[in-house]
Amino acid sequence: KHREHRYASTTDLIVDLERVRDGKPPLEARTKFRDGLLENLADGAQADDYNDGMHPAQMRHHQPAQGAAYPVWLAAVAGVEFIAIIMLILIIAFAK
Structure with a gap:
């Protein structure tokens, strides 16, 4: 340096x-x-x-890079959204 x-x-x-x-x-x-x-x-x-x-x-x-946890955070959010979408599809499909 x-x-x-x-x-x-x-x-x-x-x-x-x-x-x-x-x-x-x-x-x-x-x-x-x-x-x-x-x-x-x-x-x-x-x-x-x-x-x-x-x-x-x-x-x-x-100090560790602030973006180091970004991929983990992104995967967690994507997983929750995926499960929520599947649940909505199942609720709509069985509600009829």
Whole structure:
């Protein structure tokens, strides 16, 4: 998200990934992130626990997409409407 937190090139990224694979500390990531961040993440800490010195008001928290439940909601409404239509058809058919 922030240009200053990105790798300068894919070569730098690959070098860091290879170092991590070989059990060595990454070179580039250590210059861009706080000391201890990577070690704590390796121990299972959440990345959201770190704000890199930003004030909480400046942080943008990830929120799930609001439209994620839309297909479920749409299917539920369609199902209820389908059942209502079938019931109306049956009521009209047997009322005669």
